[in-house]
Amino acid sequence: MKRALITGVTGQDGSYLAELLLEKGYEVHGIVRRSSTESFERIEHLAGKIHLHQADLLDQLSIIDVMKESDPHEVYNLAAQSFVPTSWKQPVLTGEFTSIGVTRVLEAIRLLGPDRIRFYQASSSEMFGKVQEVPQKENTPFYPRSPYGVAKVYGHWITVNYRESYNMFCCSGILFNHESERRGREFVTRKVTDGVARIKLGLSSELRLGNLDSKRDWGFAGDYVRAMWLMLQQDQADDYVVATGETHTVRRLVELAFAAVDLDWQKYVKIDQTLVRPAEVDLLIGDPAKAKAKLGWTPEVSFEQLVERMVKADVARLQGKPIPDFKARGI
Numbered sequence: 635m636k637r638a639l640i641t642g643v644t645g646q647d648g649s650y651l652a653e654l655l656l657e658k659g660y661e662v663h664g665i666v667r668r669s670s671t672e673s674f675e676r677i678e679h680l681a682g683k684i685h686l687h688q689a690d691l692l693d694q695l696s697i698i699d700v701m702k703e704s705d706p707h708e709v710y711n712l713a714a715q716s717f718v719p720t721s722w723k724q725p726v727l728t729g730e731f732t733s734i735g736v737t738r739v740l741e742a743i744r745l746l747g748p749d750r751i752r753f754y755q756a757s758s759s760e761m762f763g764k765v766q767e768v769p770q771k772e773n774t775p776f777y778p779r780s781p782y783g784v785a786k787v788y789g790h791w792i793t794v795n796y797r798e799s800y801n802m803f804c805c806s807g808i809l810f811n812h813e814s815e816r817r818g819r820e821f822v823t824r825k826v827t828d829g830v831a832r833i834k835l836g837l838s839s840e841l842r843l844g845n846l847d848s849k850r851d852w853g854f855a856g857d858y859v860r861a862m863w864l865m866l867q868q869d870q871a872d873d874y875v876v877a878t879g880e881t882h883t884v885r886r887l888v889e890l891a892f893a894a895v896d897l898d899w900q901k902y903v904k905i906d907q908t909l910v911r912p913a914e915v916d917l918l919i920g921d922p923a924k925a926k927a928k929l930g931w932t933p934e935v936s937f938e939q940l941v942e943r944m945v946k947a948d949v950a951r952l953q954g955k956p957i958p959d960f961k962a963r964g965i
């Protein structure tokens with residue numbers, strides 16, 4: 635039986651990836667960090683099916699211990715301080731988790747099984763930052779625009795470097811924004827769908843947002859974890875852009891979300907300058923040609939379907955009803 639270790643298993647992607655690996659017959663291990671209140675909401679339904687270990691990306695020995703206990707064939711490094719605005723407020727901590735944390739995981743693998751443990755790094759389209767080329771591909775130059783983006787560039791290159799220095803099987807997945815009903819409420823898609831649901835149900839009267847003009851290539855998280863797994867099943871380790879190849883403004887996201895409950899967004903959305911970022915990433919659109927050709931990966935959920943299902947899920951949740959069955963993994 636194959637064993638996998640996931641850092642960031644309590645996060646959006648961690649929960650979908652754990653489900654996918656269980657479906658594929660893996661023994662799944664996850665790293666959780668100690669906190670006075672548990673944040674296991676996304677993996678509650680997996681209790682008893684996955685093995686949780688306490689460790690922290692800030693603590694090298696804790697990672698080595700977990701690596702020994704779980705003895706994985708594959709390691710997926712998804713843990714990070716992943717919210718871009720927080721990276722301006724806590725740039726040093728963001729660097730510790732999101733940059734040096736990657737090296738700590740790689741060092742644990744180098745120590746315990748450089749020839750047999752395969753590694754996936756959660757890299758990000760935020761590394762592209764200021765537009766250098768459209769659409770963005772694996773070899774598009776990086777120009778990050780936030781401490782988070784800068785930290786992810788380090789994580790990407792240290793992954794490439796361990797592959798080249800030690801011949802380790804290390805892949806960097808450059809994933810564009812991917813969302814779901816499990817997305818954290820601070821990210822714009824979920825903030826919008828949760829806000830729309832609250833307004834529809836009379837629980838709120840307005841939705842405050844920042845820049846409506848930025849453009850993102852948004853996909854469904856359940857599709858994207860499939861690409862992570864596929865990367866580690868290849869003969870050669872490599873880096874891949876994972877994206878839909880379509881881009882939409884935040885304004886279009888807002889229009890669609892309000893339209894899903896028959897409301898006119900212009901009556902409810904207020905622009906709040908405090909939500910505008912010190913430096914913005916204006917346009918992201920990825921070219922997934924390599925992932926399609928080499929991994930056989932294609933996204934299955936469209937942007938319109940994604941927005942609609944997220945609004946429906948938030949309405950149901952706020953009404954105390956079960957989340958609708960979207961005929962997608964684990965929902």
Ligand code: NDP
Nearest residue numbers: 642644645646647690691712713714716756758809811812
């Ligand atoms: P989330 O923010 O939902 O999850 C982040 C996870 O990291 C949580 O499980 C969190 O644990 C954990 N974590 C944070 N700091 C530490 C630490 N010091 N030690 C151990 N665990 C820690 O992110 P997503 O699931 O959306 O994203 C997964 C990864 O992919 C991240 O690295 C993100 O930067 C990257 N990414 C995400 C994209 C997206 O659109 N979603 C696109 C491209 C890259 P806790 O529950 O305790 O907070």
Ligand code: GDR
Nearest residue numbers: 716718758759760810811820821822823843844845848909
């Ligand atoms: P992003 O996602 O920064 O792309 O990073 P986010 O959803 O936070 O922002 C997307 C765009 O929406 C604009 N925006 C707002 N954003 C938030 N959060 N809240 C608002 O009120 C708001 N109003 C407008 C932003 O300015 C931005 O242009 C996500 C994270 O998951 C990263 O971890 C990941 O690496 C990248 O996606 C790819």
